[in-house]
Amino acid sequence: MLRIFKKTIQTRVVTTRYPQEQAIAPVGFRGEPNIDPDRCTFCGDCVDVCPAGVIQLTREKESDENILTLACDGCIFCGRCEEVCTNGAIKLTQEYELASKTRENLLLQVGGKPKVDEETEIMGQRLHSKIKNTFGRSLSIREVHAGSCNGCEVEVNALTNPIYDIERFGMHIVASPRHADMLLVTGPVSRNMELALLKTYEATPEPKLVAAMGSCACNGGIFGNTYASGGGVDKFLPVDVYIAGCPPRPQAVIFGIMMAIDKLAEKTKKK
Amino acid sequence: MKENSDSTDIMAAVIKIRQKFGSQIISETASNNEIYLSVKKDAALEICNHFYNHLGAQLVMMFGTDQRISDGVFTIKYVFSMDLSDNFIIIQINIETDLEKPQFQSITHKIPAANLYEREIQDMFGLIAKGHPDPRRLIMFEDWPHGQYPLRKDFDLRSKPPRVEGTYEYKKVEGEGVYEILVGPVHAGVIGPGHFRFSVAGEPIINLEIRLFYAHKGIEKLFENFSIDKAVFLAERVSGDNSVAHVVAFCQAVEKIACAEVPLRAKYIRTILLELERLYNHVGAIGGIALDSGFSVGSAYANILKENIMQLNEKTTGSRLLRGMVTPGGMRRDIKNISDIVAKLSAFEHEFKELIDLLFDSPSLVDRIETTGYIYNDIAKALNVVGPTGRASGIDKDIRRDHPYAAYSDLDFDVSVQDGGDVYARTSVRSEEVFQSFGIIRQALQALEKLAGAPIKVDIGYVPSGHALGYTEAPRGEMLYWLMIVDGKIERCKVRDPSFCNWLAIEYAVLDNIIPDFPLINKSLSLSYSGNDI
Numbered sequence: 001m002l003r004i005f006k007k008t009i010q011t012r013v014v015t016t017r018y019p020q021e022q023a024i025a026p027v028g029f030r031g032e033p034n035i036d037p038d039r040c041t042f043c044g045d046c047v048d049v050c051p052a053g054v055i056q057l058t059r060e061k062e063s064d065e066n067i068l069t070l071a072c073d074g075c076i077f078c079g080r081c082e083e084v085c086t087n088g089a090i091k092l093t094q095e096y097e098l099a100s101k102t103r104e105n106l107l108l109q110v111g112g113k114p115k116v117d118e119e120t121e122i123m124g125q126r127l128h129s130k131i132k133n134t135f136g137r138s139l140s141i142r143e144v145h146a147g148s149c150n151g152c153e154v155e156v157n158a159l160t161n162p163i164y165d166i167e168r169f170g171m172h173i174v175a176s177p178r179h180a181d182m183l184l185v186t187g188p189v190s191r192n193m194e195l196a197l198l199k200t201y202e203a204t205p206e207p208k209l210v211a212a213m214g215s216c217a218c219n220g221g222i223f224g225n226t227y228a229s230g231g232g233v234d235k236f237l238p239v240d241v242y243i244a245g246c247p248p249r250p251q252a253v254i255f256g257i258m259m260a261i262d263k264l265a266e267k268t269k270k271k
Numbered sequence: 272m273k274e275n276s277d278s279t280d281i282m283a284a285v286i287k288i289r290q291k292f293g294s295q296i297i298s299e300t301a302s303n304n305e306i307y308l309s310v311k312k313d314a315a316l317e318i319c320n321h322f323y324n325h326l327g328a329q330l331v332m333m334f335g336t337d338q339r340i341s342d343g344v345f346t347i348k349y350v351f352s353m354d355l356s357d358n359f360i361i362i363q364i365n366i367e368t369d370l371e372k373p374q375f376q377s378i379t380h381k382i383p384a385a386n387l388y389e390r391e392i393q394d395m396f397g398l399i400a401k402g403h404p405d406p407r408r409l410i411m412f413e414d415w416p417h418g419q420y421p422l423r424k425d426f427d428l429r430s431k432p433p434r435v436e437g438t439y440e441y442k443k444v445e446g447e448g449v450y451e452i453l454v455g456p457v458h459a460g461v462i463g464p465g466h467f468r469f470s471v472a473g474e475p476i477i478n479l480e481i482r483l484f485y486a487h488k489g490i491e492k493l494f495e496n497f498s499i500d501k502a503v504f505l506a507e508r509v510s511g512d513n514s515v516a517h518v519v520a521f522c523q524a525v526e527k528i529a530c531a532e533v534p535l536r537a538k539y540i541r542t543i544l545l546e547l548e549r550l551y552n553h554v555g556a557i558g559g560i561a562l563d564s565g566f567s568v569g570s571a572y573a574n575i576l577k578e579n580i581m582q583l584n585e586k587t588t589g590s591r592l593l594r595g596m597v598t599p600g601g602m603r604r605d606i607k608n609i610s611d612i613v614a615k616l617s618a619f620e621h622e623f624k625e626l627i628d629l630l631f632d633s634p635s636l637v638d639r640i641e642t643t644g645y646i647y648n649d650i651a652k653a654l655n656v657v658g659p660t661g662r663a664s665g666i667d668k669d670i671r672r673d674h675p676y677a678a679y680s681d682l683d684f685d686v687s688v689q690d691g692g693d694v695y696a697r698t699s700v701r702s703e704e705v706f707q708s709f710g711i712i713r714q715a716l717q718a719l720e721k722l723a724g725a726p727i728k729v730d731i732g733y734v735p736s737g738h739a740l741g742y743t744e745a746p747r748g749e750m751l752y753w754l755m756i757v758d759g760k761i762e763r764c765k766v767r768d769p770s771f772c773n774w775l776a777i778e779y780a781v782l783d784n785i786i787p788d789f790p791l792i793n794k795s796l797s798l799s800y801s802g803n804d805i
Contacts, residue, residue: 003628003629003632004568004629007568007572007625007629008568011572011575026585026586026589028586028588028589028604029585029589030589049500049501051497051503051504076504076508077595078504078594078595079595080500080504142457143461144457145461145464145486145800147464147485147486147487147488148463148486148511149508149509149510149801150463150510150511150512150799150800150801150802151508151511151512151514152511153461153463153511154512154581156461157555158578158581161571161574161575161577161578162571162574162575163574163575163578164578173461175459175460176459177457187486187488188488190485190486190487190488190804191412191487192485192486192804193456193464193486196456196457196464196485200457221508222505223490223493224493226428226488226489226492227421227426227428227430227431227432227489228421228487228488228489228492229488246508246594247511247591247592249591
């Protein structure tokens, strides 16, 4: 017992100050890709090597203009596009707060007309100012593994460790969907988990939120849409927040959950 | 009973097989450390049985291939390994396709470890294991239509067969006072999906039936649709917390086929990453034991340490799960923060020592884990239980020592083996392995300093047609890949995660234990759902 006391006193506070303070990812971290429109020659090399198949090159018929799109929601952040780009047009940045209420907001585009208006185009809608006001609201989360590789589970488990300690925001991971406000779904929804996921959703009381965590939950990721993989959670359930990353860092998950809380407020107001 | 096989070398075994079954052997080829014996279909049972029950070989993997286009047959391959030998023996049979119901003789009644492999082959290839004691569906559930077999070449990866009516019969345990407790596939904790059926009489568990494969994503089929280049990233995502062990096993198979020699510096970097992965997995598993026995303080410290290791991972490789580093031919990126790793390792080792003292000095924790969840040596051998779980049940096997890869042959380390077989033994084996890992990483870092500026990658060029085994000792145990390349493309990639071997052991470990000890037993095996379900 004395040993425990001694260790506790020696250890002090280990909890991170995120999100009140920024937590910059280390150099070498592979986050949100950035495409430099001036350097991109639309050669298509990145399209060919992308394991998740999220980069597409199309040609707009009217203007005969090339368009390169990169869907960050399904990106696995391997950096192959950066490796093969001879012009250095694609660079993976240290930005990791990649959550959004729509998948369109997670789409990067070079060339053609921008699909979304300038204001919402900003990736992940930085909502730090809002986040600061969301403390003190409770949110009960049920995690559902719908066929993930378990990388996301490693990070969800990290959320409750003393470093990230999401209980400090009033967030709990609960044992049953009946106690939950939000389902945090990982994995592309495997055929064998589809029914269990739908039942879990039904068992969750209204108002409820669904967050798709990780590239495969957002749009199938590297597993795509096959006989056994459903190609993303929103093919089966309405998704409120998409949290991109493979897997998202714990801070990125906290960011995503904060965004979901924001949406919950909107949902309850409407009712 | 098995004959004493300690002194039997695998080559001597092959000679014995030749003498005894000469007329049944169609052909024999060898490449690297793999010996392939093509045998007549009807002789497979007898030969496998002889290998296993008389020569002391272990069945480590079994799988099918669809070679109807090139050779007009399906094949089934039985992979055996033997103590004290670096070689693998692969016995293969051909199954003709002209039969209305292609089938092969089940070997499960002679070699229990073949059980799940045979059911897997039934589901994925539509080849029937004749005489199998439990021929129920395994991977494809009862709502999957008959006549659709995903790993057959004429099955389209992107097809979506409709769900059909079907039932799955669970085993029934009946008797006065016996009742069932059903758990899953969605669990209370943050873990993978699986359905557990406990039959209890009072407190003690008298039977457990586990149903898995909820996370099946068709990864082996997906491999066949990926280029080698892309498949590297798929291998990293078979079981996320064992990313490095998977990708290294895959890349080694590619390198073997391409006859490429990986630069020494890359081998050391791979070793460091493999051991960092073992560190965070083992520390996490030990923390899980503390948590499930109600020792929250211990669990908190384990989690702090695990998090610190993962942060070091991210600093070193840009990924907390150590992804994106390994590529066929070597490494994609170098390790630059050597002095930082050295300093952190010392701090981690000190922390870990304190943690272990804290845990093992606590009588309430030790009481809880001693004599809990026995996996007896004979059960472990019969099921081919691998990794720390096997080693805690007296099975002295470790791929790092027995089939050296990466830089392990140049490094000093001990393999911890105990014969307790309980949760205590498994925790203790893991803790000793953590200390060994610290030592391995230190030695590898020293070697890296001497290799400063050396290349980290060779160009493997065009990968010729061929096939090979790749293997690693993952944190959970022996990991095997069998890869076949034809015309530069992946023709077949069999993935055998250690969890596939160990899951069945839980059904035995829980017997006579009480339900509240189940989470503890489960954690002590630390299994992957996604690695098992692929």
